[in-house]
Amino acid sequence: MLINNWYVAAKSQQVNREKPLIVRMLGQNFVLYRTPEGEAVCLANTCCHRGGSIGRGELDGAGCIGCGYHGWKFNPQGRCVEIPSLGKDAKIPRRARVDSYPVEEHFDWVWVFLGDLEENDRPRIPATEFPEYHDKENWRVVSMEFDADVNWARGHENSLDSAHPAFVHASFGRRSAPEVQIVPLVPNAFMGHNATRQRVPPKRSQISADIAKLVSEKRGKTTASTDSYLAGISHRIDITREGNIRQVTISARTPVDPYNTRVFAHQARNYLLEEEHDEARREGIRRAYKEDLDVVATVEPKFVPRSMAHQLLVEADQMETAFRKVLIEKVKQGWEIDFDRLQDEGRFRHYSIPSPARRKDPKNWVHPVVPTTFPR
Ligand code: FES
Ligand SMILES: [Fe+2]
Incomplete structure (x- = not known):
């Protein structure tokens, strides 16, 4: 799992001024809440006093x-700003603080930056890459989130x-047309790539x-245009069928831990705009994700190999190959949490994901920074 990246923590509507969300x-x-002005806040949830869950408490x-x-x-x-057991006027120790993380909201999702990079060095959120979401006149959006x-x-x-x-999705893959068009990959501005390919449309018997x-x-x-973005471990898939019938899906993957992922997805369509067609679209997305996740849950090893030589990627896997290269590069830059060490050492001491405030003031924190597999 990588620090120094943006992740979708929650839907905007889940974060409010009344009750903290862990x-x-x-x-x-992490704990999320809103200030009276409506600004979303994200703090490390483990208290620097004696490790309590801050989010179990109350907003003032x-x-x-x-x-x-x-x-x-x-x-x-x-x-x-206050230690009740010491009284109102007590001096607050310098180390009495927890990490606070940058927050942005896009597509009604709360994105948090879990790292300590300066603003300009962070992977960019693809905030501009989903105009369909805002165009209520011409597009209709269905959304969902789930854990896998x-x-x-x-x-x-x-x-x-x-x-x-062709092999996993009976409802739209074409077993008789499994070939993947090889195209030039185009790097995008979001530490990812685009591949735009022609594919054979589903058979008439496959479509609703x-x-x-x-x-x-x-x-x-x-035509299927796929973009991969590092921020949010997200992607955009824009499918255009005959007659300019289009469907654009944007989806983000938040690592809950090394073995579990929370998926956030929006799908916009420019056809069948009435609400009555939403459920059929949702059902299609649910089915596709289930088919995907059933397969991915059975792959071995559970994690992406660290060397291209440890599996046999071929030219048709060009997007996955490009993603692995970005991933390995970031691991070598010291972005990867050393989870084994953390689990071992974390039994006696809490370690925290570093926030930008640590750059300016690296000392005087109770919780040290999580260990990484390569030096930072
Ligand atoms: S653990 Fe004591 S106030 Fe948080
Ligand atoms: Fe799939």
Whole structure:
């Protein structure tokens, strides 16, 4: 799992001014809430006092949260501003603070930056890459989120993989047309790549009756444009069928821990815009994800191999190969949490994902930074 990346922590509507929300990401707990002004806040959930769950506590209505164990009060920057057991006027120790992480909201998702990089060095959120989401007149969106017991990187690779639908997705893959068009990969501005390919459309018997009415008997090719983004371990898949019938899916994968992933997805369509068609679309997405996750849950090893030589990737796997290269590069830059060491040493001491405040002021933190597999 990588630090120094943006992850989708929750849907915007789940984060509010009344009740803190505890979210697990990268094997750690975080607490999210909103200030009275509506700004979303994300703090490390483990209290620097005696390890209580801050998120079990209460919001004070003025932008601070009191820890659920002894009520130490933290502001949105993670600074402790009050220690009730010492009285109102007590001097607050410098080390009385927890990490506070940058937050942005896009597509009604709360993105948090779990790392300590300066703003310009962070992977960019593909905030501009989903205009369909905002165009309510021409597009209709269905959304869903769910947990899957698969590794985040294996799951992401599956979503970039154009060779599996013929064998995994009976509802739209074409067993008789398994070939993947090899195209030049185009790097995008989001530490990922685009592949735009022609593919054979599903058979008429595979498509639903409502879509069958929109397309002709003898349909032209389908174009699938896939983008991979590092931020959010996300991707965009833009499928254009004959007659400019389009469907754009954007999806993010948040590592809950090395073995579990939370998936957030929006799918926009420019056809059958009425609400009555939503459930059929949702059902299609659910079915496709289930088919994917059933396969990914059975791959071995559970994690992405560290060398290209440890599996036999071929030219048709070009998007997955490109993602692995980005992943390995970031691992070597010291972005990968050393989970084995963390599990061992973390039994007696809590380690925290570093936040940007540590760059300027690396000393005076109770919780040290999580160990990484390569030096940072
Ligand atoms: S553990 Fe949080 S206030 Fe004591
Ligand atoms: Fe799939």
